Amino acid sequence: MFHQSIPCLQFYLPKEDGTDPGIPNAIEEVCMAIDKAINATVQKNLRKLKDDCEKVVSGIDEGVRNDKEKKKANSQNLIKVGTGVGLAWVGDSNICI
Numbered sequence: 001m002f003h004q005s006i007p008c009l010q011f012y013l014p015k016e017d018g019t020d021p022g023i024p025n026a027i028e029e030v031c032m033a034i035d036k037a038i039n040a041t042v043q044k045n046l047r048k049l050k051d052d053c054e055k056v057v058s059g060i061d062e063g064v065r066n067d068k069e070k071k072k073a074n075s076q077n078l079i080k081v082g083t084g085v086g087l088a089w090v091g092d093s094n095i096c097i
Contacts, residue, residue: 015021 013027014025
């Protein structure tokens with residue numbers, strides 16, 4: 001089965017002398033159909049690009065949020081460990097005295 005997206009219309013290039021051959025020229029219709037098809041494809045691709053960009057930005061934002069949460073948790077754990085080591089050191093020094 002043959003699928004046509006642009007109708008097959010009769011068109012010709014105008015004569016060099018500018019005379020009208022009396023045959024209806026559909027070249028403008030063909031050009032408008034091609035332009036319409038191109039614009040539709042461009043718009044579809046721009047919408048897809050916008051959606052993809054929003055997903056990328058959302059992923060980056062989520063990664064930054066997760067990074068901040070992990071840094072905060074790591075800092076709190078470092079403080080806990082540092083405090084425990086410091087207390088153990090102080091406790092050991094008291095024993096040595």
